[in-house]
Amino acid sequence: MDNLLQRKLRLGIAACQFGSKVRYNGKGIDLSQHLGRDRGQFIWTPVCPEIMSGMGVPRASIKLSGGNGFDFWNGKANIKNKDGENKNDMIKKGAIACFETLERADIDAYIFMEGSPSCGVYRTSLKNQRLGNPPGVFGALLLEKGVFLISSIDLQSPIRWWDWKRRLVAFVWIKEQNIDSKEILKDIWDKVKYVLYELHEEEAQALRDRIREVLSSTEFISDETYSALKISILNLLRKPAKLDNIKKCLWANYLELKQRENIEVKDIFEPHTLRNMTHIAQELLGIEIEARKKNILFRSSPINYKPDR
Ligand code: SF4
Incomplete structure (x- = not known):
């Protein structure tokens, strides 16, 4: 199975961030x-x-009262504007219209604006570091439907964006695989396990143990079991990596590539060397480009994204 994704990915985005x-x-x-x-x-x-x-x-700003976006959809919270007017019905219709648009567009991920009572996911307020009542009304809808969510703030950081992109590409690639045999499960796991260890070591190890059990079992493996394992892998790919882990694994995975494939890339530094995040992102991209040229697997970014024009 090729570690290659050629379909152009489709991203929904909060219009005010575009x-x-x-x-x-x-x-x-x-x-x-x-x-x-x-x-x-x-x-x-x-x-x-x-x-x-x-x-x-322009319009009067709005805010959630009486609960968060989930409570709103359950009829227990309200959206009111600054003038005290209830805007529940309008906001509901706007959120549903946008969600239907994203469904028609068949998006792979959505880039949300944090801090909005509509679009926020982890904050619904931008004032004084307050969190507000997260998630917002639209944010709750996106969470409930299991959309892969990216914060728009992270588009400004080369390293954060690199992390999102490699995880999204792996997420979509796995989502599109039909896992119905031990061979396929093993193949997929071997390709993505290093990223999962990098993201959440303990959870990835627990998943590894479950997968090993399945691979060594002599019993019939049901579709439900394969599907549950696939969902567990996908869920691990949703969460951002810690920057320290990215740095540590960059070095380890580069050394592994150097030894295994004789790949040399200029200006790759050991984890303790001080440099800024932009430089680290450039290091990762440099290794990624060399690995892609030779069609070999870079453990930090295992799925090759080459979208058709
Ligand atoms: S509702 Fe969402 S997309 Fe529209 S302006 Fe607010 S944050 Fe931006």
């Missing part, structure tokens, strides 16, 4: 510009639930 001036105060910013050439590797679908609600620009 350059549309749709925030309540008429502001918007294009964070996708930070991706440089990577921007062209994706098909983008910007949406704004507050615009689709019909509230327009």
Whole structure:
């Protein structure tokens, strides 16, 4: 099985983070510009639930009261604007319209704006470091539907974006595999296990033990068992890596490539060497490019993303 993803990935994004001036105060910013050439590797679908609600620009800011976005959908929380008007019905319709758009676009992931009562996932307020009532109304919908979620703030950081991209590519590649035999399960696990150890060592080890049990079993393995293992692998890929782990594994996986494949890349530093995050991202990209050229597996970024034009 090739560790190759050729389909162009489709990303939904909060419209105000893609350059549309749709925030309540008429502001918007294009964070996708930070991706440089990577921007062209994706098909983008910007949406704004507050615009689709019909509230327009500019509008009075809104806030969640009485609970979070999940409570809102259960009828236990409200959205009110600054003037005290109840906007539940409008926000509900706007969120559903956007979600249906993203479904039609068949997105692989959604880039959300943190801090909004509509789109926020881990914060619904930007004031004084307060968290508000997370998730927001649209954020709750996206979480409930199991969408792969990326914070727009991370588009500004080369290392964070590198981490998101390698995990998303592996996530989609695995999602599209039909795991129905031990051979396929083993093949997939052998390709992605190093990334999983890097992301969450303990959880990955527990998963490794479950997979080993299945691989060594003489009993019939049901589709449900394969499917549960696949979901566990996918869930581990959703969570961002710690920067220290990225650095440590970069070095270890580079040394492994050097010994196994004789690959040499300039300016790769040991983990304790001080350098900024942009440099670390360049190191990772440098190794990735060399590994891709020779069609060999780089453990930190195991699936090769070569989208068709
Ligand atoms: S955060 Fe969401 S609702 Fe608010 S302007 Fe951006 S896209 Fe629209």
